[in-house]
Amino acid sequence: MENNPYGFRLDENQSQSNTGYNLNGAMYNAGNVFANAEDLTARRKKCLTMSMAIMCVGLVISTISAFAGMIVMVLVPGLFLPILIGSLILEISMVFATNHCINKNNVGGGIACYTFFAIANGTTFLSIFLTYAPSSILSMFLVTTIIFGGTTLVALVIPKDLSRWSTSLVMGLFALLALSLLYFLFPLPALDLFICIFGIVLFIGITVYDVKKIQVLATENPYMSVWSVGLFGGMNLYLDFVNLLLKILRLFGRRK
Numbered sequence: 001m002e003n004n005p006y007g008f009r010l011d012e013n014q015s016q017s018n019t020g021y022n023l024n025g026a027m028y029n030a031g032n033v034f035a036n037a038e039d040l041t042a043r044r045k046k047c048l049t050m051s052m053a054i055m056c057v058g059l060v061i062s063t064i065s066a067f068a069g070m071i072v073m074v075l076v077p078g079l080f081l082p083i084l085i086g087s088l089i090l091e092i093s094m095v096f097a098t099n100h101c102i103n104k105n106n107v108g109g110g111i112a113c114y115t116f117f118a119i120a121n122g123t124t125f126l127s128i129f130l131t132y133a134p135s136s137i138l139s140m141f142l143v144t145t146i147i148f149g150g151t152t153l154v155a156l157v158i159p160k161d162l163s164r165w166s167t168s169l170v171m172g173l174f175a176l177l178a179l180s181l182l183y184f185l186f187p188l189p190a191l192d193l194f195i196c197i198f199g200i201v202l203f204i205g206i207t208v209y210d211v212k213k214i215q216v217l218a219t220e221n222p223y224m225s226v227w228s229v230g231l232f233g234g235m236n237l238y239l240d241f242v243n244l245l246l247k248i249l250r251l252f253g254r255r256k
Contacts, residue, residue: 040219047218047229048211052152054234055241058118062242065122066129073126084123091120098235107227114231124242128249136254143252144245151204155211162212169209172202196251200244207240 073080094117101110128137179195214233217224 043226044215044218046226047233048214050226050230051214051233051237054114054230055237058114058234058238059241061115061118062122062125065119066125069122069126070129087120087123091117094120098231102228102232105225105228107225110228110231114235117235121242131255132249132253133256137249140249140253141245144241144248147204148207148241148244151207152211155208158208158212162209165205165209169202169206176202196247199247200251203240203244203247207237207244210236210240
């Protein structure tokens with residue numbers, strides 16, 4: 001199974017033992033798992049809907065976590081730095097823990113890990129609330145939602161297999177990281193503008209890839225539960241949306 005741009009990977013042993021055939025092969029040999037092609041279509045739709053729902057729940061949890069963080073900042077300002085460091089450690093660890101639960105089809109553990117991940121990532125939302133005006137956040141959130149929704153629709157109508165995009169998208173993420181480090185050393189306005197535009201284009205591409213990836217997993221991994229596919233897709237789409245929002249805010253947002 002191809003890696004996704006963020007580096008998450010399904011367990012190779014699980015994939016080999018349960019699948020071992022491509023999309024067309026799955027439809028042709030579906031007699032022992034799915035009744036017919038309509039069942040495959042229904043499963044793809046269900047997995048994509050589940051992924052979108054999990055993404056949205058994660059965004060709500062992160063928003064609530066951010067407001068809770070703001071309250072803590074007001075009441076106990078000295079706790080801000082420890083909470084920030086702790087949230088970063090928790091976020092990274094929960095990414096790996098969620099991926100482990102997905103590989104084991106452990107839905108309950110995956111949901112718990114994803115919830116902690118969304119709570120920890122609330123610090124990202126906190127930085128947004130502290131940096132940008134509320135009206136600007138709302139308007140850019142709506143813009144991001146429209147772009148994200150349009151990108152998802154485009155991905156759904158693209159019949160092409162996008163697995164070959166993986167390497168290019170990973171290279172794009174490394175390039176974005178390198179450019180961000182360069183900007184940290186040389187904060188040039190033109191470089192910042194390029195980073196924002198490049199980041200928006202990159203995460204639009206990653207979103208298209210992830211939507212197609214969800215459909216492929218739903219079809220080629222019939223023994224992987226809908227919840228497991230949904231958690232895998234939901235976490236990736238969550239990261240796509242948040243990164244896209246950050247780049248759009250940085251480019252067009254009005255600071256306080």
